Amino acid sequence: PGSLKLAVIPGDGIGQEVTAEALKVLEVAAPAGVKFEPTRYDLGAERYLATGEVLPDGVLEEIRAHDAILLGAVGGKPGDPNLPPGLLERGLLLRLRFELDHYVNLRPSRIFPGVTSPLAAPGDVDFVVVREGTEGPYTGNGGAIRVGTPAETATEVSITTAFGVERVVRDAFARAERRPRKKLTLIHKTNVLTYGGAVWSRIVKEVGAEHPDVTVDYLHIDAATIFMTTDPSRFDVIVTDNLFGDIITDLAAAVTGGIGLAASGNVNPDRTTPSMFEPVHGSAPDIAGQQKADPTAAILSAALLLDHLGHHAAAATIEEAVIADLAGRAGAEPRRTAAVGDAIAARVAG
Amino acid sequence: PGSLKLAVIPGDGIGQEVTAEALKVLEVAAPAGVKFEPTRYDLGAERYLATGEVLPDGVLEEIRAHDAILLGAVGGKPGDPNLPPGLLERGLLLRLRFELDHYVNLRPSRIFPGVTSPLAAPGDVDFVVVREGTEGPYTGNGGAIRVGTPAETATEVSITTAFGVERVVRDAFARAERRPRKKLTLIHKTNVLTYGGAVWSRIVKEVGAEHPDVTVDYLHIDAATIFMTTDPSRFDVIVTDNLFGDIITDLAAAVTGGIGLAASGNVNPDRTTPSMFEPVHGSAPDIAGQQKADPTAAILSAALLLDHLGHHAAAATIEEAVIADLAGRAGAEPRRTAAVGDAIAARVAG
Numbered sequence A, B: 001p002g003s004l005k006l007a008v009i010p011g012d013g014i015g016q017e018v019t020a021e022a023l024k025v026l027e028v029a030a031p032a033g034v035k036f037e038p039t040r041y042d043l044g045a046e047r048y049l050a051t052g053e054v055l056p057d058g059v060l061e062e063i064r065a066h067d068a069i070l071l072g073a074v075g076g077k078p079g080d081p082n083l084p085p086g087l088l089e090r091g092l093l094l095r096l097r098f099e100l101d102h103y104v105n106l107r108p109s110r111i112f113p114g115v116t117s118p119l120a121a122p123g124d125v126d127f128v129v130v131r132e133g134t135e136g137p138y139t140g141n142g143g144a145i146r147v148g149t150p151a152e153t154a155t156e157v158s159i160t161t162a163f164g165v166e167r168v169v170r171d172a173f174a175r176a177e178r179r180p181r182k183k184l185t186l187i188h189k190t191n192v193l194t195y196g197g198a199v200w201s202r203i204v205k206e207v208g209a210e211h212p213d214v215t216v217d218y219l220h221i222d223a224a225t226i227f228m229t230t231d232p233s234r235f236d237v238i239v240t241d242n243l244f245g246d247i248i249t250d251l252a253a254a255v256t257g258g259i260g261l262a263a264s265g266n267v268n269p270d271r272t273t274p275s276m277f278e279p280v281h282g283s284a285p286d287i288a289g290q291q292k293a294d295p296t297a298a299i300l301s302a303a304l305l306l307d308h309l310g311h312h313a314a315a316a317t318i319e320e321a322v323i324a325d326l327a328g329r330a331g332a333e334p335r336r337t338a339a340v341g342d343a344i345a346a347r348v349a350g
Ligand SMILES: CC(C)[C@H](C(=O)O)[C@@H](O)C(=O)O
Pocket: A074, A075, A089, A090, A093, A094, A246, A280, B191, B192, B222
C-alpha cells in the first residue's frame, strides 16, 4: 500500500517504446491503494553522445533511493565510431547491476499456448534461469598492452568467489524447492575452467545436501545448448555463471518463441537496493521508433517487478493478460507496439 | 604416395568404438599407393587410473613425429572421485592442441539429405566454424586461493593476442574466399569482453580490407545462438574464439542432426606439426562398449584428415559414402557401431 517509487530508464532504441507500454500496463495493474511514482532518467546513447555522460554518480544515488527500476534497453547503433564498444553496456547497464548488487539475474522461460517455437517438437517448456549477476568475466577486470599493434595482448579475468556463488546457489535451490519438479541443473564448463568450476561444483554439492528433495544435475555449457534444442522440457531451475547465463538465456528465449517475449529481473534478494527489471532483448536500432517492437518482454518484466515487490496477484493478472493476448496472435496482423500494450492493459483492467 | 604415419588415440568410452570404424573406413579409402601406418597410443582415463600418467613427454614427442593424429574422445565417468575435473581434458586433449599449435579448430556443419533437425524449418544449412584453438580462456591461466573455504576466490584469465587472432582470421577469410557465398561472421562478446573483443574486431576489419569480396558480419555470442535456431542457413564461415567456438559448434551440431554427425579437425595450417582429427562428441561413458555409438562423426573426421593431407578425392569419397548411408537411415532399425562402419566402408570400397 502507499506509493512505490519507480526509476524508469527507457534507454536506447526500442527501449523507449517498450518501456512506455510496460508503464501503461503497470499503472492499470497496480493493486488498490498502490500508486506508482515514476521518475524518468534519460540515460543511454543519446545522452552520452550529447553530454559525454553515461551514469553520473549523483544520478546513481538518486536511482538507489527508489523501490524498483524499470529499464528498456541500452546500446547505440552498432559500429558508431563515437560509441566505443561496451562503453554504455559497461558504464550503464553493468554498472547498475554491479553497484546495486543484483546478484540474481532471473530469467524465466516458458512456451506459452499459441506461441510458435522454432523447434519441431519442443514439448512442455517451463524453466527459470538463475544467472549470477555480479561476477564471472563481467567484472571488467582485464586490460591490454601494445594496443593496435601486431603484438597486442589482451586479457579478461573471470572472477568467481565462494561468497558470490553461494548466495546465488542458495537462491536457486530455494526456487527449486517452490516448484513442482524440484530439479536444479548447474551449467558451467568445469572441465576447462577448472578453478571457477570447482567453486560452483563444491557449493552446489554443499547447498544441495541441505535440500535432499531437490534433484541436482550438471551440464557443460556446450552440452546444455544441445539439450536446449533437443529436449528443453528437461529443465526446471538452471543456475549458472554470468557469461554462460547470458548465452543460455538468449538461446532459451529463441526456443520459447523469441526474444520479444523474454523477461528478466536483476534482483537483489536481500532488498538492500532497488532491483531492476528489463526485457532480455537489446535496443534494436534498426527498428527503433517505428512502433514495430514487441513490448511483451517489457510488460512481462513489469510483472516480475510487481512480483518482487510482493504484489503477487497483480503480477499474475499481467501474466494472464499476456497469455490471453498471445493466444490470439497466431495468424493475426502484426500490431503496433502501442496497440499491443493497449490490448494487454485492457485485459488487465477488464 | 608412400606411407602415412598415423597416431591413433582412441581415448575413453565410445572413443574406442568409433575410432575403430574411422580406421576401417580410412584403410579402404586410402588412395592407390598410399598406405596408412597406424600406431595406437593408449591414453585417457584408463591409463591415468592405472598408472597416473596422462601424456608423458616421451609419448608427446613420439606423436609429434607422425603425419596426422586420429583421436576418439577423452573424458572419464562424470564425478569419478579419482579423476579430478578437467585433468584429462587439460592434460591430454588441450595439451595436444596447445603443444602442437592447432590454432585452427575446424568444424563444418551441414544438414545432409535425410537427416532430421530438431528445427521445424532449418533451411539449407552449410557452414564451417573456424574456432581459435590456442588462446582464450582455454590457456589454463588462472588459480584459486583459500580453496574449499567460504572465502575461496578463483580466477581464469582469457588471453587474446593479435598474433593468435590474425593467423586464425586469415585462415577463415581464405576459406570464405573459396566458398560460393564468401561470407564471414565474427562471433564474440565485444560489448562485455572489450579488451579481447577489440583485438578480434580490429583484425577482422584489417584482414577484411584485403578481401573486399568477402561480406563481413558480426554477432554477439548470445545473439548468435538465436540465429542458430531461427535462421542457421545465414551462416557461411564463422570465426570465433576458443570458448565461443566450443559453445556454438555444439549448438550447430544439434541443429544439423546431432553430435553423432559432427566432425572436427585441430589443424596447424603451417604443417609444422601433425594435425589432429576428432569427433566433436565426448566419451559418453553411459553407452560405452555397447556398440550403440554412431561412428559417423569419427568417420567424417577421418575424411577431414585425408583432405588435410591433400587427398581430396579420397576425402570426398568418404563424404559421399556417408551421405548415401545417411539417406537410408530414416525409419530404419538402429545399427551397431561396427555395422555402420562396415556399411560406409563398403560404399567407399564399392
Ligand atoms: C547488453 C549486454 C551487456 C547484456 C549482457 O551481456 O548481460 C545483455 O546481453 C543481457 O543479457 O542482458
